[in-house]
Structure formats: structure tokens, C-alpha cells
Amino acid sequence: MWDVIKSVLAAFFGVQQDQRRRKDFEQGKPGAFILIGILLAFLLVVIVFAVALMAAG
């Protein structure tokens, strides 16, 4: 679980270690990455929204 989160965050950032990428492709389940990806994308939107509200506030 934590590894999946780290991989998704690495994908958000755009940089991933080759070693970890190989491991993800060999052992990971696609469904887990998609689910965590959607959740973290939602979290990102909430954070950006909160920052914007604070700035406007």
C-alpha cells in the first residue's frame, strides 16, 4: 500500500527510479494504482482549492 502511494506520487512528480518501476510492473496490481491515483488526484484538487481559498481569504 505505502509502496503504491509512493509510486503514484512519483508519477505525479514525473520522476521514478528504474528499479522501483520494474518492481511495480512485475508485482503491482493495476487496480490499486488506478484507485490510489484517483484518490490522490482528488486530494491534490482539495489542497489546491484550500490554498486558493486561503490566498483569497
Add this chain to the structure above:
Amino acid sequence: MRKGFALAALLAGLSGQFPISHATGWNMPVGVSQVSRDVYDLHMIIFWICVVIGVVVFGVMFYSLFRYRRSKGAKAAEFHEHTTVEVVWTAIPFLILVAMAIPATATLKNMYDASEADYDVMITGHQWRWQYDYMGEDVTLFSNMSTPKAQIAGTEEKGEHYLLEVDEPLVLPVDRKIRLLTTSADVIHSWWVPDLAVKKDAIPGFVNESWTRIDEPGIYRGQCTELCGKDHGFMPVVVHAMEQEQFDAWLAERKQAAAAEAGGVDREWGLEELVERGEKVYATVCASCHQAEGQGLPPTFPALAGNQALMDDLDRHIDVVVNGVSGSAMASFSGTLSPVDIAAVVTFERNAWGNETGDVVQPADIQALIAP
């Protein structure tokens, strides 16, 4: 890293020594409001950040190309991926962008805060003139370009403010917050005055808000900056900023003139005075499409001179000017011309260029038609 700082310091020093003045024509104006100065400062800060980045990146690149050239026996490194380097070159631009976004957002926020204004002015774009309504003051101006046609045709020498001069500038007091409400009666225009750092789209059916507070009295010029048809280049914006007392006097004078104009509707007008006035209205409002001698630009803009259908049907002629022609380029002028102006221009068109009908249209009749 120390070299980078030294370079940045050098560039900052240079920028102080040789400011890229807008007077050279190469830069945007500093302007005459706090917002315009903020915008200018942002522009310069971001410009110098870009210069430093450009110098550093290209400096390293060209130095490496030269220092490690193959003829000196340099061998290319053959590593694949380097997470630390990749993280660093992703994080640095991110931090730079955030650092630029903070002051930019603060300025934008300020630009959008049109609350607590001292005056409200409604700006309406028309093809091809600007209308200014001083809300709550009952004063309306129509601002038409005043550059003579001969200068545009090139038969006369071009003046100092060629295409940037109007008959009626927007008059505003200095040191007052002016809320500008921008909209359009026909197509999308955009009201732009660089010295005020105000550039707002005028969209039919929408009202866009912006504001300004001018620091110095003066005349500030701008243009329509959204392609709006044939005379898009011929609807400049001119703002005349003056001291409060002067502005008050001007506004009082305008109110009187508006009252006198309204009174003019009731009296009986003669043919000659209507034709005289109509000729002026025609030149500023109608001639851009129907041409100076009424010859038109068929088929889009029909000729008025020698137009038998026009001469035969007075009611239809008035109807076309008052209500426009749906589905054509002919606009309705009931909102943009006074009843006196409409009566005058119709009378003029029926008694000019060989159209000798002798018809006289009374402003009172037009008034009855517009507001029965």
C-alpha cells in the same frame, strides 16, 4: 553556485543602470496607476528571472560543448537515469514558478477587486464607437474616432495622434476609484488603455468588471483590442483624467447639455437645421458603411444616394434607422442616437446627394416611435 549569484547581481546592477525604458518603444508603459506600476514591476521581475535562467542554462550548455569537445578526447558519460538530478531539475522550476505566482496572484487579486468605487462607468462597445454611461449621473457619451478620413486615405499628412483621437474622450477624476463595467451591444470588443493596465473584453450579454484609480491628470490613449469587424482599427479609446473640481464642473455642464438636448425633442425643427446636424451625424455614424457620398459598398452596405426605395417610403426609412435590419449589418440606432440625431440624419439622407424629397422628420415623431 557563487558564480550564479554573481551573475544575477551583475544583471540586477545592469538593469538598474540601463532600465529598458518604455520611451524607447520596446517596453510596456509604467502607466499612471498603482495597478499599472505593479503590472510593470511584475513584468520586469519575471523578465529578469527569465534572463538569468537563459544565461545560466545556455552558459552551462555552451561551456560544456566547448570544454568537453570530442577533438580534445572527451568521452560521453553512459549512465541511464539519475534520480537525484531529475528531482533537482524538476523541483527548481517548480519553486521558481511558485515564487513568481505569489506576487502575480496578489496583483491579479487586487485588479479584480472593484468594490467600494467612487464612480461607476458603464462602457458599451458598438460597431464602431464606445459608449460611456456615468451611472447615476444621467450622462451618456458616444466616443467616435475623430481622425479625418483624408489622413486615412493618405491625401493629408497624418496627425500626431493618428487613429488614437476621439471627439468625446472618457473624462475621469484623478485619485478616485472608478469601477468600469464593460459590455457590448453587438459583437465582442475589448476596451484597452495600456497606461491604466486595464484591458477588458466587452461581450454582448455579459458585464465585465474592472477598475482604475488614476494618479496623474492627463490624456491616455488605447484601442479596441478584439477584432470586431470592418472598422475595428477605427474605434480608439481616449481617457482624459482631470482634477476633481474640473471633473465636477465638466459633469455639471454635461448634465445641462443633456437636459437641453432632451428639451430639443419637443420643438418644431426646420429643414436646414436638421440637415446641418444630420450631416455631422452621418459623417460620424453612417459614413463608415454607407460611405461619404452615400454611394454605399454594395451588396453589403446599400447605396443611399439615388435609392428610389428609400425615397419612396419614409416610414420604412425611419424604421430601418430606429430598429435596424435583422440579419444584416444594419444596427438599431434607437439606443445610440438621440431622437434629434435620428430625425436629423434621416432628414439629411432624404435631402442629400440628389435625394431631393423635401421630407422633414420631426424629433418628436421619432421620440413617439422609440418611447410611445
